Structure formats: C-alpha cells, structure tokens
Amino acid sequence: xxxxxxxxxxxxxxxxxxxxxxxxxxxxxxxxxxxxxxxxxxxxxxxxxxxxxxxxxxxxxxxxxxxxxxxxxxxxxxxxxxxxxxxxxxxxxxxxxxxxxxxxxxxxxxxx
Amino acid sequence: xxxxxxxxxxxxxxxxxxxxxxxxxxxxxxxxxxxxxxxxxxxxxxxxxxxxxxxxxxxxxxxxxxxxxxxxxxxxxxxxxxxxxxxxxxxxxxxxxxxxxxxxxxxxx
Numbered sequence: 001x002x003x004x005x006x007x008x009x010x011x012x013x014x015x016x017x018x019x020x021x022x023x024x025x026x027x028x029x030x031x032x033x034x035x036x037x038x039x040x041x042x043x044x045x046x047x048x049x050x051x052x053x054x055x056x057x058x059x060x061x062x063x064x065x066x067x068x069x070x071x072x073x074x075x076x077x078x079x080x081x082x083x084x085x086x087x088x089x090x091x092x093x094x095x096x097x098x099x100x101x102x103x104x105x106x107x108x109x110x111x112x
Numbered sequence: 113x114x115x116x117x118x119x120x121x122x123x124x125x126x127x128x129x130x131x132x133x134x135x136x137x138x139x140x141x142x143x144x145x146x147x148x149x150x151x152x153x154x155x156x157x158x159x160x161x162x163x164x165x166x167x168x169x170x171x172x173x174x175x176x177x178x179x180x181x182x183x184x185x186x187x188x189x190x191x192x193x194x195x196x197x198x199x200x201x202x203x204x205x206x207x208x209x210x211x212x213x214x215x216x217x218x219x220x221x
Contacts, residue, residue, distance in 0.1 A: 032208075034208060034209075036211075042213065043116075043200075043211050043212060043213035043214065044156070044200065044211040046208055046209070046210070049208050059208075090155055090156070099144050099146065099161045099163070099204075100146050100158045100161050101158070101209055102158065103155040103156050103157075104155060105154075105155050106154075106155045
C-alpha cells in the first residue's frame with residue numbers, strides 16, 4: 001500500500017534561518033507531488049506541485065522553493081525564513097487520472 | 113482567480129441529526145469534487161469524491177453535485193460526536209486542487 005512520510009512534525013525556527021522540509025512517498029511510481037500551506041484562520045494554499053523529477057510549478061512567488069531530486073521525494077526549502085512563513089505545511093501525492101490527494105501528517109512551523 | 117466558498121460555521125447539530133455542509137465554486141470547467149475531513153491539529157483526510165451531477169452515497173455520507181449551479185454539498189446522516197471536525201471542500205479542473213476554508217462542524221451529544 002502507498003504511504004507518505006513527512007518530517008519533522010514540528011519546527012521552531014528564528015527569522016532569517018534556512019528551512020528544509022522533506023516528503024517521501026512509498027508504494028507508487030511517478031506520483032504527482034504537492035506542497036500546501038495552511039496558515040491560522042486561512043484555507044489550504046497551494047505552494048508548489050510537481051509532475052516528475054526536476055519539474056516544479058510554483059503557485060505563489062515568495063521566498064520558498066521546492067525541488068524533486070528523486071521520483072518519490074519532494075523538498076521544500078527557504079534560504080531565509082520570514083515571520084509570515086509560519087503555518088502548517090502539508091505534502092500530498094496523487095496518481096494521474098485518479099481522484100483525490102493523500103496528505104502527509106504535516107509539519108507545524110513556527111518562525112520566531 | 114479560482115475560488116471555493118464555504119460557510120465557516122460553526123455548524124452545531126445534535127447527535128443523530130443530519131448535518132448539511134455546502135460549497136460553491138467559481139470555475140465552470142471544474143471536473144472533480146472532493147470532501148475532506150480535518151480534525152484539529154491533523155492533516156486533511158479524503159472522505160468523498162464526486163464527478164457527475166447527482167448524489168453519491170457512501171455509508172452515512174452523501175455527496176451532491178449540481179454543475180449548473182456550481183454547487184456541491186455533503187450530508188452526514190446520524191451525526192456522531194466523532195464527526196466533529198472541519199470539513200473542506202476541494203475542486204479540481206485544469207489546475208491542482210483548490211480548497212475552501214472549511215466549515216467547522218460540532219456534533220452535540
């Protein structure tokens with residue numbers, strides 16, 4: 001069966017520090033991968049999605065970036081965090097032609 | 113800008129009653145519609161999908177779709193306290209899933 005792993009579960013980082021969040025999927029090949037952010041009192045906002053290795057589409061231009069170095073690995077990064085980067089970061093995967101996305105357990109990031 | 117609108121709630125229903133959750137969307141080319149349940153502090157969990165007009169039933173859940181009115185709904189029959197959560201409506205067309213902000217449901221025992 002397919003599983004998605006996301007870590008760390010919680011993170012407290014100072015303003016201006018770098019960020020790296022990792023997501024891996026098991027049990028499937030060539031998935032579509034997504035990074036969403038859920039800020040307090042706001043809905044799920046799509047940040048990046050990828051349909052293949054090295055293919056990244058950005059929905060929200062900001063100080064975040066994403067990379068897909070392997071088929072089932074998706075990484076979210078920042079060189080310098082802002083206070084406004086705080087939120088609940090969710091990785092998700094889907095199979096082309098099949099409905100719905102499956103989410104990882106999320107990373108709660110607090111920038112202080 | 114593709115939008116998905118939901119009443120934020122809270123929607124309070126007594127245990128055993130029917131909970132009705134509604135959602136409207138702006139993009140007419142949307143093809144796939146989903147309902148997610150999100151417990152406080154947890155990630156969203158897919159509970160229903162619907163692709164064509166009409167009703168789709170799965171256990172205590174019924175999803176309803178009306179593409180002409182750009183309207184999706186979720187009915188939860190025999191509501192239980194464990195159904196208390198935020199319910200997110202999500203819509204997919206030519207772009208990845210767009211989510212509404214969710215409706216908070218509270219089932220009172």
